[in-house]
Amino acid sequence: MLAYAPAVLLFLAFCAGTLRERRRFSNAVLLGLSFIFAAAAWLTELARSQPAMGREIGIVLFLLLAVGIAILSWFLISNGVTMVRKEGRSPANLLSLLAGLALVALLALMTTALILENETLVVVTGTVLALAGYIAFLFLCFIVYAFLYGRLHIHRKADYVVVLGAGLINGATVSPLLAGRLERARAVHTRLTAHGRQPVLLASGGQGPDEALPESHAMADYLVERGFPAALIEREDRSSTTEENLRFSKSIMEKANPDYRCVVVTNNYHVFRAAVTARRAGVRGQVVGSPTAAYFWPSAMIREFVAIFLTYWRTNLAICLLLVLGGASIWLLG
Structure with a gap:
């Protein structure tokens, strides 16, 4: 049982980190590491007590990994084609297609290395696999923890419901995606009001170069047209990114009430990155999400992960360089 001690300690660190501040990406990594160490301990114990079964399970896991990569490649490429057909050829819409093609290239590289048995190619393949x-x-840590975060309890007391903006159709009309955020914000506002609060709904979004008016103004108009009280709406109309949405909204809320609490509303795929950004901006509040079309979700989640990965670019670059240097050292020593 001592072999499971690292996994238990990592899981306890995850629990403590989540209770202290649930908006940290380190929580996701700790949870992932706890599962990795638990699986490694289980396989080690199995190989020690039943060597034959341990080898068989290892082979099965390898085959499942290869088949899983092939299936995932097909799914991502198929989804990428759907995204291009329904949403256009913008770089963000190509992410699932590119990820699927990258996995196909990885499988091809692995197959070539196994067939040719070239030492240099094997080292290169190993380094690429490590990366x-x-x-x-x-x-995977991001996906699992984003799912968990979206289901954590949100405090019932809040002074503001902040809705993050999104692009307008033809520069003036609220899109279905943005309408989903606004409807979720109304539902959150209704729930908070039922518990004795009357929060302000803060629409956050500036005016893009192709838009006839700020997103926040279109959002406010959408709400008022559907019966939401105009007196309970404020606008933040300078922002152009998620970080600015939160930073400028924070200024408005702090000016009115230094001890404010808020709930931030966005789409479900965007929830965890918005939460990480909110923590880094010093916003006092958690994030909830509205539903997103299923076909849109894979590319959106890849885009969110890329943004998180780049947020911590120094750490990730250092680890990637260490992996590359490790591969180079093996090749030189070989």
Whole structure:
């Protein structure tokens, strides 16, 4: 049982970190590491007590990994084609397609290395697999913890409901995606009001170069047209990014009430990154999400992960360089 001690300690660190501040990406990594160490301990114990079964399970896991990569490649490429057909060829819409093609290239590289048995190619393949494994580990941590975060309890007391803006159709009309955020914000506002609060709904979004008016103004108009009290709406109309949405909204809330609490509303795929950004901006509040079309979700989640990965670019660059240097050292020593 001592073999499971690292996994238990990591899981306890995850629990403590989540209770202290649930908006940290380190919580996701700690949870992922606890599962990795638990699985490693289980396989080690199995190999020690039943060597034959341990080898068989290892082979099965390897085959499942290969088949899983192939299936995932097909799914991502298929979803990428759907995204391009329904949403256009913007770089963000190509992410699932590019990820699927990258996995196909990885499988091709692995197959070539196994067939040719070239030492240099094997080392290169191993290094690429190490890099891909590191990124895949972080991505799985992100997906799992983002799912968990979206289901954590949100405090019932809040002075503001902040809705993050999104692009307008034809520069003036609220899109279905943004309408989903606004409807979720209304539901949150209704729930808070039922518990004795009367929070202000803060629409956050500036005016893009292709928009006829600020997103926040279109959002406010949408709400008022559907019966929401105009007196309970404020606008933040200078922002152009999620970080600015939160930073400028924070200024408005702090000016009116230094001890404010808020709930931030966005789409479900964007919840955890918005929460991480809110923590870094010093915003006092958690984030909730509205539903998103299923076909849109894979590319959106990849985009969110890329943004999180780049947020911690120094740490990730250092680890990737260490993996590359490790591969180079093996090649030189070989």
